[in-house]
Amino acid sequence: MSDRQEQISQVVVTAEQMRDIEARIFAAGMPVVALMEKVAGLIARRIQNIYPNQKGAGTLGRRDTESSFPTSPRPPLFASSSLFFSNPCIGILVGPGHNGGDALVVARELYFRGYEIWIYSPFSQLKELTSQHLQYARSLGIPIYQEIEQLPNSDLLIDGLFGFGLERNLTDPIASAINQLNQLSVPILSIDLPSGLHTDTGEVLGTAIRATHTFCLGLWKLAFLQDQALEYVGKAELIDFDIPLADVEAVLSEAPRIKRITPITALSTLPLPRPAITHKYKEGHLLLICGSRRYAGGAILTALGARGSGVGMLSVAVPESLKSLLVSHLPEALIVGCPETETGAIAQLQLPTKTNLSSFSAIACGPGLTTDASPIVQQVIESDVPLVLDADALNILAEIATIPTLQKRQAPTILTPHTGEFQRLFPNITDVKHHRIKAVQQAAAQTGAVVLLKGARTAIANPQNQVWIIPESTPALARGGSGDVLTGLLGGLLAQAATKHIPVEDIAATAAWWHSQAGILAAQERTELGVDAFTLAQFLIKTLKSKLQLITYH
Numbered sequence: 191m192s193d194r195q196e197q198i199s200q201v202v203v204t205a206e207q208m209r210d211i212e213a214r215i216f217a218a219g220m221p222v223v224a225l226m227e228k229v230a231g232l233i234a235r236r237i238q239n240i241y242p243n244q245k246g247a248g249t250l251g252r253r254d255t256e257s258s259f260p261t262s263p264r265p266p267l268f269a270s271s272s273l274f275f276s277n278p279c280i281g282i283l284v285g286p287g288h289n290g291g292d293a294l295v296v297a298r299e300l301y302f303r304g305y306e307i308w309i310y311s312p313f314s315q316l317k318e319l320t321s322q323h324l325q326y327a328r329s330l331g332i333p334i335y336q337e338i339e340q341l342p343n344s345d346l347l348i349d350g351l352f353g354f355g356l357e358r359n360l361t362d363p364i365a366s367a368i369n370q371l372n373q374l375s376v377p378i379l380s381i382d383l384p385s386g387l388h389t390d391t392g393e394v395l396g397t398a399i400r401a402t403h404t405f406c407l408g409l410w411k412l413a414f415l416q417d418q419a420l421e422y423v424g425k426a427e428l429i430d431f432d433i434p435l436a437d438v439e440a441v442l443s444e445a446p447r448i449k450r451i452t453p454i455t456a457l458s459t460l461p462l463p464r465p466a467i468t469h470k471y472k473e474g475h476l477l478l479i480c481g482s483r484r485y486a487g488g489a490i491l492t493a494l495g496a497r498g499s500g501v502g503m504l505s506v507a508v509p510e511s512l513k514s515l516l517v518s519h520l521p522e523a524l525i526v527g528c529p530e531t532e533t534g535a536i537a538q539l540q541l542p543t544k545t546n547l548s549s550f551s552a553i554a555c556g557p558g559l560t561t562d563a564s565p566i567v568q569q570v571i572e573s574d575v576p577l578v579l580d581a582d583a584l585n586i587l588a589e590i591a592t593i594p595t596l597q598k599r600q601a602p603t604i605l606t607p608h609t610g611e612f613q614r615l616f617p618n619i620t621d622v623k624h625h626r627i628k629a630v631q632q633a634a635a636q637t638g639a640v641v642l643l644k645g646a647r648t649a650i651a652n653p654q655n656q657v658w659i660i661p662e663s664t665p666a667l668a669r670g671g672s673g674d675v676l677t678g679l680l681g682g683l684l685a686q687a688a689t690k691h692i693p694v695e696d697i698a699a700t701a702a703w704w705h706s707q708a709g710i711l712a713a714q715e716r717t718e719l720g721v722d723a724f725t726l727a728q729f730l731i732k733t734l735k736s737k738l739q740l741i742t743y744h
């Protein structure tokens with residue numbers, strides 16, 4: 191990957207920013223019509239790659255020509271595969287704007303490459319360029335339909351109804367047409383984004399195309415990184431059409447950056463290679479404070495996550511009754527047994543002599559504590575040590591309402607809530623479910639902490655409004671205990687970075703990226719049902735090794 195590609199793949203834009211960037215390109219002299227040709231040419235070539243036209247190589251599985259609406263039976267899912275169709279029939283859905291224009295250029299190109307094409311163009315008012323392309327398609331004899339009921343069967347649909355120009359909720363008749371198109375068991379490839387999604391929030395504006403594959407054009411739009419958009423987007427792919435970096439910079443320079451974390455950035459944040467002359471305390475000393483008689487496993491999983499980070503020294507404070515269990519799982523760690531409450535929570539921290547909280551390079555506190563360990567959380571907040579607060583530490587924080595004391599901390603703080611913990615902690619931030627990125631930015635600004643909001647697309651914000659988003663993950667991680675592994679891993683990386691000048695949000699993003707990648711690799715090897723939290727921790731180093739190899743070889 192070139193430097194430019196690496197930088198482009200990190201960029202995330204809103205619809206407004208994309209419009210401004212395009213406006214600069216057009217103002218500089220690039221004709222709109224030429225850009226549309228270029229972009230649509232790239233899309234057409236990708237479609238040819240995915241669904242090659244092997245006309246003449248046999249005619250397995252030919253479709254009938256009668257209408258797919260309203261009563262024709264659904265074609266089988268596998269009908270989409272190029273293995274089954276030598277000459278795929280492609281239906282092109284055309285909207286009123288330039289998204290429709292792109293689709294029409296794709297239609298024309300595929301028509302000339304021998305594909306069987308029909309066009310669905312339900313709008314009477316089209317932008318000038320789109321209208322011209324439609325006229326030309328008509329002159330070529332490509333069938334054009336205005337009514338959904340007229341549409342013939344197809345093996346594939348290309349969605350060019352709306353792109354980033356969609357402004358308001360979709361209404362009938364186009365809304366019901368989209369609903370009917372979604373009912374067909376035909377793969378849908380969306381151009382730029384699935385029609386009906388809000389470009390920034392990923393919200394469904396009335397209804398939206400459920401794409402199997404989306405070609406995001408030029409730069410990643412924010413919607414692709416929003417949890418609520420994922421089931422509409424399908425497999426997402428960026429079509430890079432050579433937007434000059436200078437134009438991107440010019441438009442984004444003032445704005446708080448929202449970035450996708452890439453393997454190169456994540457790996458460059460890791461404490462590798464280690465200096466030849468070092469010792470265990472130079473490689474970070476992490477204190478984990480976790481577990482209770484009720485939740486013993488959480489402490490083990492957090493510690494295994496920390497082990498995966500490679501941290502120099504690991505101390506784990508647990509209730510006394512858990513000590514031997516932890517020792518048996520983590521012989522290398524220093525297990526600190528603490529006096530416990532009647533309920534089996536840590537009652538007070540009893541660190542070894544000559545040790546206090548300031549002796550550690552970082553502290554990670556919370557998994558499995560129960561809310562009975564409240565004084566401990568207060569104590570760690572008052573320390574001057576970089577701190578990760580997760581799980582019950584966040585619930586305690588919500589109960590004791592000490593957000594203002596977080597602001598006063600001298601050392602960095604990272605909060606790692608899932609959506610439920612987030613809502614308890616920040617009841618004044620509404621709509622975290624629908625505006626996750628805005629919500630995480632507000633939370634970071636309110637607390638002065640780095641906030642890592644867990645989810646399908648984990649987002650990390652710093653108090654300066656900058657955001658990192660983890661662009662890929664797996665639902666295999668939606669499983670008890672996987673968050674504990676992340677807390678340990680993050681704590682371990684934070685401890686190792688203590689003497690280095692790496693922004694804390696970069697460390698949080700790296701930990702979340704590594705955690706997701708481990709989930710992805712484990713799911714590939716063991717299926718999505720095979721990624722229990724213990725297994726996930728075992729995959730951390732294996733994943734790191736495979737990612738480092740990829741970087742070395744490219």
Ligand SMILES: NC(=O)C1=CN([C@@H]2O[C@H](COP(=O)(O)OP(=O)(O)OC[C@H]3O[C@@H](n4cnc5c(N)ncnc54)[C@H](O)[C@@H]3O)[C@@H](O)[C@H]2O)[C@@H](O)CC1
Pocket residue numbers: 222223225226227229285286287288289290292317351352353354355356357358359360361381382383407408
């Ligand atoms: N100009 C170019 O040559 C390029 C075009 N691109 C394509 O252009 C798209 C943006 O084009 P546009 O700005 O024309 O916008 P769109 O094609 O996304 O749609 C805008 C059109 O839809 C109408 N509209 C908006 N909301 C509606 C609603 N709820 N119901 C009915 N009609 C509605 C608007 O009045 C306008 O006519 C991108 O998504 C991309 O596909 C770029 O990707 C590449 C360069």
Ligand SMILES: Nc1ncnc2c1ncn2[C@@H]1O[C@H](COP(=O)(O)OP(=O)(O)O)[C@@H](O)[C@H]1O
Pocket residue numbers: 581608644645646647648663664665666667668669670671672673674675676705
């Ligand atoms: N659908 C999903 N896709 C990808 N990752 C997910 C999904 N659901 C959960 N995760 C990840 O799994 C982890 C779950 O953490 P958390 O909710 O704290 O669980 P626990 O407290 O049981 O350890 C987080 O890192 C989260 O981002």
Ligand SMILES: [K+]
Pocket residue numbers: 289349350351352353380381382383384385
């Ligand atoms: K679209």
